[in-house]
Amino acid sequence: MDALSAEQGASPAPPKPESLMGAIRGRVLWSVLGTWSQALATTALLLLVGAAIGEIAAGRTPSSGLIIGLVAAAALRALFAALIPAVTIRAGGFLEVSLRARIYRHLLRLGAPLRSREQSGQLVSTATEAVELVATYYATFLGPILASMTVPVLVLAAIALFVDPWAALVIAIAVPAIPLTVGIFERSFAKVSAGYRDTANRLAARFLDALQGLSTLKLFNQGTAHGRTLASASEDLRRAIMRLLAGNQVILFVVDTVFSLGMITAATVLAMVRLDEGAIGIGEAVALVLLATQLVEPLDKVGQFFYIGMGGSAAAKEIKRLLAERPSIPDPATPAPDGAPAEVEFHGVSFAYDPGSPVLRDVSFRITPGEKLALVGPSGSGKSTAAALLQRNIAAGEGVVSIGGHNVTEVPGDWVREQITVVAQTTYLFTGTLRDNLRVAAPGADDDRLWQALRTANLDEFVRGLPEGLDTPTGERGLMLSGGQAQRVAIARAVLKDAPILILDEPTSNVDLESEAAILSALDRLAVGRTVLVIAHRLATVRDADHIVVLEDGRVTEHGTHDELLSGTGHYARAMRRTEAETGS
Numbered sequence: 001m002d003a004l005s006a007e008q009g010a011s012p013a014p015p016k017p018e019s020l021m022g023a024i025r026g027r028v029l030w031s032v033l034g035t036w037s038q039a040l041a042t043t044a045l046l047l048l049v050g051a052a053i054g055e056i057a058a059g060r061t062p063s064s065g066l067i068i069g070l071v072a073a074a075a076l077r078a079l080f081a082a083l084i085p086a087v088t089i090r091a092g093g094f095l096e097v098s099l100r101a102r103i104y105r106h107l108l109r110l111g112a113p114l115r116s117r118e119q120s121g122q123l124v125s126t127a128t129e130a131v132e133l134v135a136t137y138y139a140t141f142l143g144p145i146l147a148s149m150t151v152p153v154l155v156l157a158a159i160a161l162f163v164d165p166w167a168a169l170v171i172a173i174a175v176p177a178i179p180l181t182v183g184i185f186e187r188s189f190a191k192v193s194a195g196y197r198d199t200a201n202r203l204a205a206r207f208l209d210a211l212q213g214l215s216t217l218k219l220f221n222q223g224t225a226h227g228r229t230l231a232s233a234s235e236d237l238r239r240a241i242m243r244l245l246a247g248n249q250v251i252l253f254v255v256d257t258v259f260s261l262g263m264i265t266a267a268t269v270l271a272m273v274r275l276d277e278g279a280i281g282i283g284e285a286v287a288l289v290l291l292a293t294q295l296v297e298p299l300d301k302v303g304q305f306f307y308i309g310m311g312g313s314a315a316a317k318e319i320k321r322l323l324a325e326r327p328s329i330p331d332p333a334t335p336a337p338d339g340a341p342a343e344v345e346f347h348g349v350s351f352a353y354d355p356g357s358p359v360l361r362d363v364s365f366r367i368t369p370g371e372k373l374a375l376v377g378p379s380g381s382g383k384s385t386a387a388a389l390l391q392r393n394i395a396a397g398e399g400v401v402s403i404g405g406h407n408v409t410e411v412p413g414d415w416v417r418e419q420i421t422v423v424a425q426t427t428y429l430f431t432g433t434l435r436d437n438l439r440v441a442a443p444g445a446d447d448d449r450l451w452q453a454l455r456t457a458n459l460d461e462f463v464r465g466l467p468e469g470l471d472t473p474t475g476e477r478g479l480m481l482s483g484g485q486a487q488r489v490a491i492a493r494a495v496l497k498d499a500p501i502l503i504l505d506e507p508t509s510n511v512d513l514e515s516e517a518a519i520l521s522a523l524d525r526l527a528v529g530r531t532v533l534v535i536a537h538r539l540a541t542v543r544d545a546d547h548i549v550v551l552e553d554g555r556v557t558e559h560g561t562h563d564e565l566l567s568g569t570g571h572y573a574r575a576m577r578r579t580e581a582e583t584g585s
């Protein structure tokens with residue numbers, strides 16, 4: 001791991017991720033302006049109501065100017081009340097889409113080869129539920145709450161200017177308690193909301209696990225038992241939500257009783273005292289009480305704080321954590337080499353997933369362009385790990401893995417991926433058509449090229465027999481291909497990608513003998529002119545390799561051709577004799 005950490009130490013510090021709200025900053029500003037404007041219109045309306053009542057109390061008819069002002073303020077207030085949600089809801093939708101695209105791009109950059117299934121489930125939950133919470137938080141909540149925290153200042157100014165400066169001064173002493181209370185509650189409930197997100201993620205992970213393992217669970221009749229585990233994870237989530245709601249209710253109770261009732265009672269008493277002193281008239285006294293209701297407006301937002309604010313801020317932390325993850329192998333600033341020969345070399349390579357338990361130890365071999373090298377050895381000896389190192393999914397702790405003389409960790413990852421094509425044990429078919437699935441490997445390929453690739457893969461006759469041919473739907477609700485057919489789609493993709501290095505990671509391990517023959521002949525055609533690394537359990541498939549490397553417990557214990565190794569007494573000769581005895585050949 002030393003080489004990797006040294007390399008990471010040398011790379012420039014990762015750029016600070018831009019804020020999650022960046023994409024909608026302008027729209028949030030509009031919602032703040034909208035909220036202020038709405039507050040101004042409401043304040044004007046309440047002052048005018050006070051003035052009108054004052055006129056009526058004095059036995060006068062309110063002037064037509066006052067009536068027009070009242071109607072205009074009410075209309076403006078209604079207009080802003082309708083506009084703000086229109087801006088915030090659109091901003092939320094926009095932020096959801098842009099955040100999901102950002103997470104997806106980030107995951108592509110990170111690569112996900114070492115993510116466990118649990119982490120995959122959590123990722124799904126982050127990219128769906130957490131993004132929704134964050135979008136609602138930033139778009140429909142943050143703007144209005146920021147505005148609402150400042151609106152009391154506007155209202156106090158209006159009271160001071162148009163009603164009574166003394167009353168404004170007395171009320172101003174109580175107003176800072178509102179943002180202070182919100183801040184205290186935010187801190188004390190941060191743990192509860194983070195716990196809620198963790199529980200939601202755990203449930204998503206369990207659910208994905210159950211879905212992926214559904215047939216295994218059914219096979220072992222464990223469906224009901226696993227259902228109980230899921231139900232218990234669901235129950236944990238219900239409890240976490242209840243804790244959040246209980247917190248919300250406590251706050252609503254305290255805040256509503258203490259602040260709302262307190263503020264309105266205080267304003268009423270103040271209004272009566274000042275009226276009694278003759279400092280203000282009846283209209284101003286009414287306006288003072290009405291305006292006090294505006295002052296407690298932020299408390300409504302405190303109520304929403306728990307659903308949207310607390311859930312949203314915990315989800316924002318979760319997304320920021322994900323976006324702060326850096327690829328385990330950073331891309332160097334050097335340009336991609338051009339025209340490197342397709343030579344693969346492992347030189348003194350060691351690797352450990354967990355420090356202290358090496359999986360590969362001092363492994364060296366070379367495959368010159370156009371040659372085929374087979375890695376064989378018992379299960380767990382490190383064969384797939386070697387293939388992962390060559391693909392640059394992981395980095396060697398010691399030694400160098402190189403392509404055409406370039407250390408794979410010192411060249412851009414895209415370049416390495418362009419050099420290599422892989423036919424693995426299983427093949428993933430995306431939801432779409434067969435054509436889409438083939439074009440994954442060569443987006444610009446026309447149908448002639450696709451048919452040619454299918455011919456090389458021994459799959460053209462099968463596809464021609466399908467009523468919809470290349471347009472046949474695949475994936476979850478489409479055509480179910482057999483394991484052997486799916487492997488031949490993988491071979492056709494490899495033909496289309498036409499990379500100089502081919503990794504065959506036990507591509508026939510999951511197929512029947514008949515499919516194996518069709519796959520092996522297709523692979524022979526695919527291998528022509530390429531540098532090939534074969535990973536194999538079944539020794540019959542590696543006889544024709546130019547070199548065979550035997551790995552045992554992460555070390556190279558034998559190295560030679562089939563005939564050379566067979567004449568010895570090592571693992572290969574023993575395994576080959578066992579295979580021959582079993583098959584009678």
Ligand SMILES: Nc1ncnc2c1ncn2[C@@H]1O[C@H](COP(=O)(O)OP(=O)(O)OP(=O)(O)O)[C@@H](O)[C@H]1O
Binds near residue numbers: 379
């Ligand atoms: N992502 C991982 N994290 C931790 N350990 C791992 C990981 N992948 C593989 N290992 C461990 O590394 C060792 C080598 O695994 P690897 O898959 O390379 O062996 P293999 O020879 O390809 O085995 P098989 O023939 O069964 O596929 C095993 O002990 C395995 O448990």
